[in-house]
Structures are given as C-alpha cells and as structure tokens.
Amino acid sequence: MQNVGLIDSKEAATLLTLPWSVIHVPRQKDILRIGASPEYLYFIEDGWAARYSIRRDGSRRITGFMLPGDSCSIHAIAREPLDHAIMAVTDCEVARIPVDLVIAAAAESPAFSVALWRSKLIDEATLRVWLTNSKDALWSVAHLICELHARLDAIGEVSDGAFVLPATQEQIGDALNLTPVHVNRMLKKLRSAGLIQVRDFKAFIPDLQALQTACAFSPSYLHLGVSTPSRH
Amino acid sequence: MQNVGLIDSKEAATLLTLPWSVIHVPRQKDILRIGASPEYLYFIEDGWAARYSIRRDGSRRITGFMLPGDSCSIHAIAREPLDHAIMAVTDCEVARIPVDLVIAAAAESPAFSVALWRSKLIDEATLRVWLTNSKDALWSVAHLICELHARLDAIGEVSDGAFVLPATQEQIGDALNLTPVHVNRMLKKLRSAGLIQVRDFKAFIPDLQALQTACAFSPSYLHLGVSTPSRH
DNA sequence: CGTGCGATTGATTGTCTTCAATAATGGTGG
DNA sequence: CCACCATTATTGAAGACAATCAATCGCACG
Numbered sequence: 001m002q003n004v005g006l007i008d009s010k011e012a013a014t015l016l017t018l019p020w021s022v023i024h025v026p027r028q029k030d031i032l033r034i035g036a037s038p039e040y041l042y043f044i045e046d047g048w049a050a051r052y053s054i055r056r057d058g059s060r061r062i063t064g065f066m067l068p069g070d071s072c073s074i075h076a077i078a079r080e081p082l083d084h085a086i087m088a089v090t091d092c093e094v095a096r097i098p099v100d101l102v103i104a105a106a107a108e109s110p111a112f113s114v115a116l117w118r119s120k121l122i123d124e125a126t127l128r129v130w131l132t133n134s135k136d137a138l139w140s141v142a143h144l145i146c147e148l149h150a151r152l153d154a155i156g157e158v159s160d161g162a163f164v165l166p167a168t169q170e171q172i173g174d175a176l177n178l179t180p181v182h183v184n185r186m187l188k189k190l191r192s193a194g195l196i197q198v199r200d201f202k203a204f205i206p207d208l209q210a211l212q213t214a215c216a217f218s219p220s221y222l223h224l225g226v227s228t229p230s231r232h
Numbered sequence: 233m234q235n236v237g238l239i240d241s242k243e244a245a246t247l248l249t250l251p252w253s254v255i256h257v258p259r260q261k262d263i264l265r266i267g268a269s270p271e272y273l274y275f276i277e278d279g280w281a282a283r284y285s286i287r288r289d290g291s292r293r294i295t296g297f298m299l300p301g302d303s304c305s306i307h308a309i310a311r312e313p314l315d316h317a318i319m320a321v322t323d324c325e326v327a328r329i330p331v332d333l334v335i336a337a338a339a340e341s342p343a344f345s346v347a348l349w350r351s352k353l354i355d356e357a358t359l360r361v362w363l364t365n366s367k368d369a370l371w372s373v374a375h376l377i378c379e380l381h382a383r384l385d386a387i388g389e390v391s392d393g394a395f396v397l398p399a400t401q402e403q404i405g406d407a408l409n410l411t412p413v414h415v416n417r418m419l420k421k422l423r424s425a426g427l428i429q430v431r432d433f434k435a436f437i438p439d440l441q442a443l444q445t446a447c448a449f450s451p452s453y454l455h456l457g458v459s460t461p462s463r464h
Numbered sequence: 465c466g467t468g469c470g471a472t473t474g475a476t477t478g479t480c481t482t483c484a485a486t487a488a489t490g491g492t493g494g
Numbered sequence: 495c496c497a498c499c500a501t502t503a504t505t506g507a508a509g510a511c512a513a514t515c516a517a518t519c520g521c522a523c524g
Contacts, residue, residue, distance in 0.1 A: 053364045056448045061364040075356075078349040083357050083453055107342055110335075117310040120352055124307075125315050127359035132285045132293040134366060134409055137480070168502065177366055182480055184504060200489095216288045221315055369512070400470065414512055416472060 014105055014112045020097045025049075025088040032072060032086040037079070040096035042072035047092035048166050052174065053084045062175035064126060065089070065167070067151050074120055077103055090166045118223065125221040130175075140176050141186040142215035145196055147222070149205060154224040165203040246337055246344045252329045257281075257320040264304060264318040269311070272328035274304035279324035280398050284406065285316045294407035296358060297321070297399070299383050306352055309335055322398045350455065357453040362407075372408050373418040374447035377428055379454070381437060386456040397435040 022045060025031050031049055032038060049066040063084065066072060072086050076099045106113040126147075133140045145165075152163045169187070170180040178186070190196040195211045197204040205211055212218070254277060257263050263281055264270060281298040295316065298304060304318050308331045338345040358379075365372045377397075384395045401419070402412040410418070422428040427443045429436040437443055444450070 051360075053360065055364060055367065059367070061367075063360045063363050075349075075353050078346055078353055080350065080353060080455075084360060103342075107345075110339055113339075113345075114310055117307075117352075118312065120349075120356070121307050121310055121312060124352070124356050124359065127356065127363065128283075128285065128295045128316060131295050131359065131362060131366075131409075132287060134363075135287065135291070135293075169504095170502080177363075179481055180503085181482080181505090185480090188504085223312075401472095402470080411513055412471085413473090413514080417512090420472085 014109055015097065015102075018097045018101045018105065020095045022093055022095050025092045025094055027088055027091050030085050030087050031092065031094055032082055034083065034085045035081050037081045038073045038076045039099055041074065041076060041099050041102050042086075043095045043097070044068050044070050044072070045093035045095045048089035049086055049092055049094075050089050050167075050171065050175070051084050051086050060174045061177065062171060063130070064123065065148065065175070067148075067155065068157075069155055071119065073099075074116060074123075077106070077116070089171060122221070122223050125223075129221050134177060137176070137178055137182055138186050138189060139215040141172065141178075141183060142190055142195060142211060143217050144172065144176060145190075145198075145203060145205070146212055146215060146217035146219075149203070149208070150217075150219040150222055150224060154222075161206065161208060162202060162204045164201060165198060166201050246341055247329065247334075250329045250333045250337065252327045254325055254327050257324045257326055259320055259323050262317050262319050263324065263326055264314055266315065266317045267313050269313045270305045270308045271331055273306065273308060273331050273334050274318075275327040275329070276300050276302050276304065277325035277327045280321035281318055281324055281326075282321050282399075282403065282407070283316050283318050292406045293409065294403060295362070296355065297380065297407070299380075299387065300389075301387055303351065305331075306348060306355075309338070309348065321403060354453070354455050357455075361453050366409060369408070369410055369414060370418050370421060371447040373404065373410075373415060374422055374427060374443060375449050376404065376408060377422075377430075377435060377437070378444055378447060378449035378451075381435070381440070382449075382451040382454055382456060386454075393437045393440060395435055396433060397430060398433050 020043075025047075031042065034053075044066050046068055049070075049072065050062045051064045051066070051072075052060050052062045054060055066086070072094075073082065075082070079099075102116075106116055129143075129147075133143050148165065149158060149163060152158050157163055167175075168180075169183045172178075173180045173183045176183070187196065187198050191198070193214075194206060195214060197206070252275075257279075263274065266285075276298050278300055281302075281304065282294045283296040283298070283304075284292050284294045286292055298318070304326075305314065307314070311331075334348075338348055361375075361379075365375050380397065381390060381395060384390050389395055399407075400412075401415045404410075405412045405415045408415070419428070419430050423430070425446075426438060427446060429438070
C-alpha cells in the first residue's frame with residue numbers, strides 16, 4: 001500500500017501494520033453496492049472511483065471522487081449499511097483491511113482515531129464545498145478541475161500542470177448536476193479563456209494561479225498538508 | 233439538557249454526566265464564526281440554527297439546519313478550525329461541553345465513540361441527499377419540508393402534521409440554492425397541489441404519505457430510530 | 465405613523481436542458 | 495484485416511425553468 005491519504009504519516013504507519021489484501025474492480029463496475037455492510041475498510045490503491053446515488057428518475061448523482069490513497073468506507077466503523085454506492089471510474093486496485101482491526105487500532109491509538117476523524121471531516125467539508133459551489137456552471141466545472149488537480153498533485157500525479165482526467169464529461173456532469181452537453185460547452189469556454197485544456201482524458205492547466213483565482217478555489221478544505229511539488 | 237440527538241439513550245446518558253453550561257444567542261447572530269477553534273462541543277437546546285458559507289459574490293449557502301438536540305461542532309474533536317459558520321435562525325439556547333471531556337469520554341467508551349461516528353455519518357448522509365436532490369426546485373422544496381418534518385417529529389415538535397417553520401423563504405432559498413422569489417412560487421404551487429401549507433412561519437402537511445411519495449422522501453438517511461408518535 | 469422586513473406577484477431575461485444529428489474513437493467478431 | 499457497433503465528444507436549434515428586476519402588500523415595532 002503506497003498511499004493512505006491520512007495526513008500524518010505516523011497514523012498511516014498504523015494502517016500499514018494491519019493485514020490487507022487487494023481486489024481488482026473493472027471500470028464502470030461497483031466497488032460497493034448501496035445497502036452493503038462492508039466487513040472491510042477499502043482503500044483505492046490505483047485508479048479513480050466515485051460515490052453516487054441513483055434518483056427515482058434513473059439519473060445519477062456523483063457526490064465525490066476517490067483517488068489513489070482515499071478510503072471508501074470509513075463509515076463502516078459505525079457498522080451502518082452504505083447509503084450510497086461506489087463505482088470504479090477506471091479499472092481499480094482496491095486494498096481492504098478488516099474493519100474490526102481498524103476499530104481495535106482506533107481504540108488503542110487516540111492519534112489514529114483522530115486521523116480517522118480528520119479524514120471524515122475532509123469528506124464532509126468537500127461535500128459542503130460542492131453544495132456551495134453549485135451556482136454557476138462555468139466556475140463549478142473549473143472548481144472541480146481545481147480540486148482534482150490539487151488532490152492529484154498531493155499524490156504526485158501532476159506533471160507541469162498536466163494530469164490524467166479519466167472521468168467522462170457525462171460523469172463530470174453527474175458530479176456537478178449538469179448535462180454532458182453543457183459540461184462540454186463549459187469546457188470549450190474554459191479552453192477559449194485559456195484556463196483549462198481537456199482532451200483525450202488528459203487535462204492541462206497553463207496558469208494555475210489564474211484558474212484558481214477565477215473560480216475562487218482555495219485548497220484549504222482538502223487539508224492536503226505539505227504536498228510534494230508537482231514538477232518531476 | 234433534554235435531548236442530545238444521539239440515537240442510543242445509553243450514549244446520550246454519557247453526555248449528560250459531563251458538565252455543561254448554556255449560552256443564549258439571538259436570532260440572526262453567529263453561534264460560531266468561520267475559522268473558530270471551539271473549546272466546546274455545542275448542542276442546540278432550543279431554537280433553530282444553520283450552517284452556512286459565504287460565497288465570493290456575497291451570497292450565502294446554507295448547508296444544513298440544526299434543530300434542538302443537534303450538535304454543532306463535533307468536528308472540534310479533531311481540533312480543526314471551523315470551515316463554515318453557524319448562525320442562529322431563531323433565538324437559541326446553546327449548551328456547551330468542554331471538548332476535552334468529550335474526547336476523554338470517547339476514549340473510555342467505544343459505544344460512545346461509535347455514537348459520535350454515527351452522528352457524523354448522519355450529517356454526511358444529509359449533505360449527500362441535499363446534493364442529490366438539487367435537481368428540481370419544486371420537489372427539493374418539498375423534500376426539505378419533509379426532512380424538517382421528520383426531524384421535528386422525532387423530537388416531538390409536530391402536532392397533527394403541523395409544526396413551526398421559523399426559516400424565512402430567503403433562508404430556505406439559501407439552503408436550496410434558489411431565490412426567495414422562486415421559493416415563494418414553489419410553496420404556492422405546493423399549496424395549490426394540496427401538499428403543503430406554509431403561512432406565518434407555520435407549516436402544515438395534510439397528507440404526509442402523499443407528500444413523501446411525491447418528492448421521493450425516505451427518512452432512512454436521518455437514522456431517527458423509533459420516533460415518538462407525532463399526535464399529542 | 466413612518467420604517468423595515470418578509471411575503472407576494474408580474475414581466476422579462478438568461479442559463480441550462482432537451483432533442484437531434486454528426487464525428488471520432490476503440491473494441492469485437494467474422 | 496476490416497466491417498460493425500458502442501461509447502464519447504461535439505455542435506446546433508428550440509424550449510423550459512429559474513433568476514432578475516421591480517412593485518405592492520401586510521405586519522410588527524419603535
């Protein structure tokens with residue numbers, strides 16, 4: 001397990017001492033179904049995943065993306081069935097740790113317990129930001145790209161402002177409550193403005209500062225800590 | 233402290249053994265400001281409060297309502313500064329418990345710790361439902377009324393389908409990302425449809441089943457457990 | 465008795481959706 | 495190897511929904 005998404009590496013080390021196994025989930029398949037009561041804590045090792053709910057009319061709302069190092073099912077600690085599903089956006093390698101062991105580790109180490117809390121608070125803060133941002137289509141697209149850029153940068157997957165963006169425009173729309181048609185137009189507009197170039201599932205941000213200013217993005221809610229510099 | 237919003241009364245009892253004090257916050261004033269690092273866990277004793285963020289353009293987004301028994305600042309357990317503010321929708325009585333004592337109680341009692349987790353998961357599930365519901369103005373207004381009804385019913389504040397709804401139409405709009413004008417029109421429409429009557433800060437639902445079906449409301453995400461029957 | 469807040473209604477504008485058609489791409493089976 | 499198909503992206507035209515602008519009303523309060 002390379003990356004555990006917990007800020008303090010000391011707490012991450014606790015996780016690494018627990019036994020884990022890896023499963024493979026193909027693109028578009030569910031990692032966890034709604035209503036599941038997972039016995040494991042899941043971590044995305046490689047690939048992208050997304051939380052989503054299905055509306056009565058059949059449409060889908062993505063409520064969060066999960067990138068390598070993110071955990072899916074911390075809620076399992078409370079032993080509640082999942083109220084939403086989690087799908088693989090790309091082919092995924094998913095590590096899993098028996099939840100009992102995580103609970104035991106949390107009981108033993110207050111610092112580890114706080115790290116789990118902090119992880120949940122980041123999820124929650126992100127949901128609030130998504131709610132707050134859902135006003136203007138153009139800038140919410142830009143803001144999402146900024147968020148993904150910041151998170152990918154923190155795990156070293158950004159190179160000179162460029163990164164792989166495996167989500168389809170339809171999935172971006174599902175995340176932002178926009179039609180794929182409108183996402184396409186907004187991306188076109190952002191490209192014309194020289195802020196973001198997206199093509200063939202690759203994104204490039206020529207001027208990060210300009211983009212972040214334009215869409216009022218501030219990465220503080222992600223609590224990424226000191227990230228590895230993006231250039232490599 | 234009458235009501236602590238934790239499902240299992242045994243865990244609630246743990247809280248009740250901790251020393252607490254009560255502060256008064258007048259309507260429209262902040263209970264907690266953005267960036268605050270509260271030393272206390274706050275509980276709404278009486279009144280309504282709301283979490284909110286301010287956008288760059290000055291507009292406000294309400295990301296959740298807090299009713300009597302709800303806790304404001306569980307996140308304080310992770311000792312992170314608040315990323316959003318909390319305001320009093322009505323005059324509020326707010327109880328507070330030193331956060332150190334809560335942390336100590338959680339360390340001692342795994343069941344209490346799980347109860348805190350569950351509380352956070354409900355907040356998170358609610359945020360996801362708000363995101364998912366933000367598609368159709370009419371039904372999102374109806375859904376919000378249903379949510380508030382269900383939560384108020386669980387604390388015995390609903391009588392024969394009627395309850396006090398102290399939020400202004402502007403605040404409802406801020407919660408749903410709608411203008412107050414449009415909220416007004418949607419409420420008018422719901423009234424015409426015989427689903428909800430709102431007037432003078434009082435709401436009445438003539439046929440709960442019909443309303444819940446119409447807006448696809450299912451209270452499960454609130455984890456209210458066995459509620460007190462509404463008739464009294 | 466004015467003042468301010470909240471609710472209500474009308475008219476107009478604009479954003480986003482819907483419907484539709486085409487193009488580009490990659491994978492599959494014959 | 496290539497024809498076929500599914501998926502994704504792209505663009506145009508029309509329509510729907512919600513925002514904006516603006517005015518009035520009712521009411522509580524000083």
